[in-house]
Amino acid sequence: MPEEWTVESITRAMLPVLLGLTAVEIGSGLVLGTFETTLYRYHSLLVLVPVTIGTAGNLGSILASRLSTSFHLGTLSFSPRDDDLAGNALAIVTLALTIFPLVGAGAWAAAGLTGSTALSLLDVVAVSFASGAALAALAVFVAVTATYAAYRLSLDPDDVVIPVVTNVCDVLGVVVLFAVVQLLV
């Protein structure tokens, strides 16, 4: 069926989901708002915000899109011993554990360039690494649950799962960063 390319039909397909996701993102904004003072005081933490949100969302969407492909190819079974499931989950955790220390070091360096050294390199890397480890576990849980839910509800995982997983991981990125900052800073 050739899909219609008009402003009206595209909007009808996109707008309801878009507004729902926007409301979810406002939730993450409200969490950010509660530790505004800490973020303004430690510039390196403010630098961490977009990159943590972005990387968390990317990890979730990479896993969701890989699971979705295995699902379409018929090679996915929802068992912890499934090679595709366990292998992709392991890759996400390994990616998070190697990328987030770099994220922390990068944020510290970027804040340093603007003249802020309120937190040491080790502090920022520790915050980033701890957030990354927690986020990897959450991203795996969210992506697997959402793909499984799409499968049970007979939805195409490509349409629903990726936007939902990306935006949920965005929000979790802020929540986890908030929790880690409370614990470590």
Add this chain to the structure above:
Amino acid sequence: MSIRDVAADAYREAAPALVASMLGGLFAGAVLSGMRAELRAVPGLLVVVPAILATRGNVYGSLGARLATGLHQGLIRAEFEADTRLVAAASAAMANGLLASGFAAVLAFAVLDLLARDVAGLGVLVAVALIAGLLSGLVLTVAVVGVVFVAFRRGYNPDAIVGPVVTTTGDVFGLACLVVAVRAVLGVM
């Protein structure tokens, strides 16, 4: 394939795009950190930031995916011309992006007002969100159409490239346009 092989493959395939988007994210963070004065001048703006960044990704990521599919199906051609379908897809992205940005500003204002937290006027927040949405929408439309068409013409799969391009340009220009919008609105008011 064993679990180890699957994991090694997935790691190798995902790492480059993840590192590229990390660099974009760090740059966006530097812009965010540099706009503390604007964030303080418009209380509540920080609450809208995640929604604004996500809207750019959601709307223009979807535009990129649609254009890539349209090229594969032969619905559009990789020519920079005022094709009806291309114009409709770009206008729909712009319209939806603006609606979502305005909605984010109204919702943030309503919730912050309800919680009795410090928040700028509704008009200021909405004006900032709409101006930022318009400016970054123009930049992103040009970036997405350009990257998808050039990639397709050179024989690359646009689907594999458009995601990181949108995330990175969206984060950087999303925040840069927000700074411009705050200065414009505060300059007028």
